[in-house]
Amino acid sequence: MALPWLHDTEQRLAQSFRAQRFHHAQLFCGPIGVGKFALAEQLANSLLCHNMTQHLLATANSTLMPCGYCKSCALTLAGTHPDKRVTQVDGQSIGVDDIRAISDFMHHSAAQNGNKVVIIENCDKMTTAAANALLKTLEEPSNSRFLILTSSQVSQLPATILSRCAKTDVKVTQLDVAKQWLEALAIEDYAWLPLFYSQPLQVQQWQAQNQLQNIDSLYKFATEFKQSHNFTELVTIINKQPELIRIFTLFLSEQLKQQLLQGMSFDAYQAAQQALHDFLQNNTQILGLNLPLAVSRLAYTLRK
Numbered sequence: 001m002a003l004p005w006l007h008d009t010e011q012r013l014a015q016s017f018r019a020q021r022f023h024h025a026q027l028f029c030g031p032i033g034v035g036k037f038a039l040a041e042q043l044a045n046s047l048l049c050h051n052m053t054q055h056l057l058a059t060a061n062s063t064l065m066p067c068g069y070c071k072s073c074a075l076t077l078a079g080t081h082p083d084k085r086v087t088q089v090d091g092q093s094i095g096v097d098d099i100r101a102i103s104d105f106m107h108h109s110a111a112q113n114g115n116k117v118v119i120i121e122n123c124d125k126m127t128t129a130a131a132n133a134l135l136k137t138l139e140e141p142s143n144s145r146f147l148i149l150t151s152s153q154v155s156q157l158p159a160t161i162l163s164r165c166a167k168t169d170v171k172v173t174q175l176d177v178a179k180q181w182l183e184a185l186a187i188e189d190y191a192w193l194p195l196f197y198s199q200p201l202q203v204q205q206w207q208a209q210n211q212l213q214n215i216d217s218l219y220k221f222a223t224e225f226k227q228s229h230n231f232t233e234l235v236t237i238i239n240k241q242p243e244l245i246r247i248f249t250l251f252l253s254e255q256l257k258q259q260l261l262q263g264m265s266f267d268a269y270q271a272a273q274q275a276l277h278d279f280l281q282n283n284t285q286i287l288g289l290n291l292p293l294a295v296s297r298l299a300y301t302l303r304k
């Protein structure tokens with residue numbers, strides 16, 4: 001299913017394809033949960049589809065969409081297309097061996113209609129050696145080889161990689177579209193929901209993982225943080241899912257923005273944002289940090 005807020009982006013990709021301006025290396029940038037990977041999959045499956053090109057040329061305003069019934073589409077639907085390769089890492093880095101395997105894959109002839117497509121999700125996780133190895137592949141473009149990279153931290157990417165890709169900013173341009181999409185998922189109207197209209201798939205994932213209640217608790221902790229002295233439940237939630245510390249600090253940061261609008265001095269605001277930044281850095285980088293202590297210290301700093 002196509003994601004409605006990506007329609008314009010799909011149109012632009014289709015246009016560049018129709019005009020034969022389509023770059024062999026595509027980089028999709030945007031926040032977590034905006035649908036970069038879904039878009040990369042859709043594009044990859046389209047490039048592999050036997051009918052897509054004719055369809056695209058025959059129908060004005062058509063988007064890049066696989067036909068769904070050709071042999072290639074059957075293979076992508078079954079997850080066994082021999083000309084498609086997806087590299088996804090969970091936490092760890094993308095190493096030089098991963099990139100060498102991709103280069104080998106690209107060099108072999110295609111099994112189906114001639115195109116071969118590689119997706120590298122979160123390509124900012126490449127090590128320096130891996131990025132250097134990928135450069136070689138990027139510098140040898142071929143008509144029938146496509147590389148689709150995604151990243152939510154584009155500032156981490158080497159300039160040499162950036163300059164060799166066609167970059168597309170994937171984003172929710174009309175928040176109403178995302179809002180309606182989330183409403184269709186029957187998600188409760190949480191006060192914090194608008195903060196994630198630009199990351200609808202993140203909210204959908206939380207729903208699937210039964211996390212929405214925890215996120216709501218974090219929001220409530222953030223709104224009462226300065227008055228509160230008991231952090232046990234907060235610490236329990238974060239200890240169970242350390243990645244939620246980013247969400248908690250985001251909520252605190254939003255609180256500070258509100259206070260700035262209500263007359264907090266800019267110096268105090270900046271000092272508080274710095275304290276938040278340090279808290280996040282320390283708790284995502286230093287292992288074994290005493291979280292309860294760090295939380296009460298942060299509350300103390302923000303109270304001042």
Ligand SMILES: [Zn+2]
Nearest residue numbers: 049067070073
């Ligand atoms: Zn097809």
